[in-house]
Amino acid sequence: NYRVARPQGYRVSWHANPAVEAHHFGQSHPMKPWRLTLTKQLVMAYGMHHAMDLYLARAATYEEMADFHEADYLDFLRQVMPGDIDRPEQSDNVIRFNFGDDCPIFDGLYNYCSLYAGGTVDAARKLCNNQSEIAINWSGGLHHAKKAEASGFCYVNDIVLGILQLLRHHPRVMYIDIDVHHGDGVEQAFWSTDRVLTVSFHKYDKDNFFPGTGALDDTGPSHPLNPGAHHSINVPLNDGIDDDSYIQLYHEVIGACIATYRPGAIVLQCGADSLGCDRLGCFNLNVRAHGACVAFTKTFGLPLLVVGGGGYTPRNVSRAWAHETSILLEADKILDPTIPDSVAFRNHFGPDFSLFPPLSELRKLENKNPRPYLAGLVEAVHEQLRYIQG
Ligand code: V1S
Ligand code: CA
Ligand code: ZN
Numbered sequence: 146n147y148r149v150a151r152p153q154g155y156r157v158s159w160h161a162n163p164a165v166e167a168h169h170f171g172q173s174h175p176m177k178p179w180r181l182t183l184t185k186q187l188v189m190a191y192g193m194h195h196a197m198d199l200y201l202a203r204a205a206t207y208e209e210m211a212d213f214h215e216a217d218y219l220d221f222l223r224q225v226m227p228g229d230i231d232r233p234e235q236s237d238n239v240i241r242f243n244f245g246d247d248c249p250i251f252d253g254l255y256n257y258c259s260l261y262a263g264g265t266v267d268a269a270r271k272l273c274n275n276q277s278e279i280a281i282n283w284s285g286g287l288h289h290a291k292k293a294e295a296s297g298f299c300y301v302n303d304i305v306l307g308i309l310q311l312l313r314h315h316p317r318v319m320y321i322d323i324d325v326h327h328g329d330g331v332e333q334a335f336w337s338t339d340r341v342l343t344v345s346f347h348k349y350d351k352d353n354f355f356p357g358t359g360a361l362d363d364t365g366p367s368h369p370l371n372p373g374a375h376h377s378i379n380v381p382l383n384d385g386i387d388d389d390s391y392i393q394l395y396h397e398v399i400g401a402c403i404a405t406y407r408p409g410a411i412v413l414q415c416g417a418d419s420l421g422c423d424r425l426g427c428f429n430l431n432v433r434a435h436g437a438c439v440a441f442t443k444t445f446g447l448p449l450l451v452v453g454g455g456g457y458t459p460r461n462v463s464r465a466w467a468h469e470t471s472i473l474l475e476a477d478k479i480l481d482p483t484i485p486d487s488v489a490f491r492n493h494f495g496p497d498f499s500l501f502p503p504l505s506e507l508r509k510l511e512n513k514n515p516r517p518y519l520a521g522l523v524e525a526v527h528e529q530l531r532y533i534q535g
Contacts, residue, residue, distance in 0.1 A: 324416020
C-alpha cells in the first residue's frame, strides 16, 4: 500500500460498485441511485480519487447477509420478480416482508442489495485489518431494514452487517446517524447489547413523520436483565433546525457520548436528507453544517466507517458527500467552492455552480427548535449517559 507513508492525514478507502447506480426504484419514487453517479463525478472532477484507495465493492454473499437477516426473508428477496407484487400466490410474503410503494420490487433488486451491502462489509473489514483508518461507502447507510422486513426504501441493513464485522475486533462500537429519519433498524438490531451505542438525530413526529419512532425516552428496553438498556440515544427534533443549533447540539451530544462510552470504532451514517431543500426532509442545514458533523467525528481519531443513507435532491446529496469526502481526506480547504468546469452533468449544478449554495435561504423554514428545547435534549442525554459505562 503506497499510502502508509502519507505525511499527514489518514488512509482513506472508497468502496463502490457502479452497477448500484443503474438500478431504478420507479419513476415517482424519491430514492434515485443515480445520485451516486453525480457524487462520483464531483469527487473525480476535484481529483479526490487520487488521494484514496479505490475498491470495487463485491456483492455480499447470502451467508454474509444472513449474519443479520432471516433466511426466509433473504430467500424471498433473492427470487422475487417485479410482477410478483400483484401475484396472489406471493401476496402473503409481499405483505409479511413489507414490500409495496416504499419498498418496491424492481429489476435487479437482489443484486442492488448485495452490492451496497458488500461495500459496507468490505469497508468494515478494511478498518479491522488496519488497511485504512477511514472507509467510505456512499451507497450504504440503509438504516430502516429489519431482520425479516424491508422498510423505508431499505431492504438489507448494511450498517448492521458492518457493525457486526467491527464487533469482531472492537469491544464497543458507536453508531451515529444524521439522516433526517430515525435510525430504527440499527437501534433495534442492537438494543439487547451494551457493545453498541446508537445515537440518532432526526425529525420526530409520532403520527406524521416516518417512521414515527425515536422519542427522547426511547432508550432501549429497560429490563434490569437487558445489558442494552439505555444504549439507544435519540435526539428528536422539530422542523427547520439551523446550522448553528445543529452543530452545537452535535458537538455537545457526540462529545459527551464518546467521552463516556470510549468506543473502539465509529460508524457514521450521513443521510443527506437533513439538508435544507431536501424533497422529503424538513431541516434547514447547509452543506457546510452537515460536513461539520463529519469533521467533528473525525477529530476523535478512531477508525471510522462512513456510509450514505437518505437524500432526495440529488444535486445537493452529491455536493454534501463530495464535500464530506474532502473533509475525510483533509482536502476541504483546497477545494474550489466553484464546481469545476470539467464535471460531467455540470448543468445539474447551475445556475450558481457552487458547492455551497444557500440552501437555508432557498426554502426558508421557521426553526421550531428553540434554544431551551435543545438545552433540554442535551441535559437528558447527559442524564442517560450516567447509566452507561465505557
Ligand atoms: N416522507 C416520505 C415518503 N415518501 C414516500 C414515497 C413517495 C413516493 C413514492 F413513489 C414512494 C414512496 N415514502 C415516504 C416514507 C418513507 C421515507 C423513507 C426514508 C428513508 C431514509 O431516508 O431514512 C433512508 C434511506 N414513507 C411513509 O411516510 C409511509 C407512507 C407512510 C406514506 C407514503 N406511502 C407511499 C407509503 C406509506
Ligand atoms: Ca437520524
Ligand atoms: Zn432519511
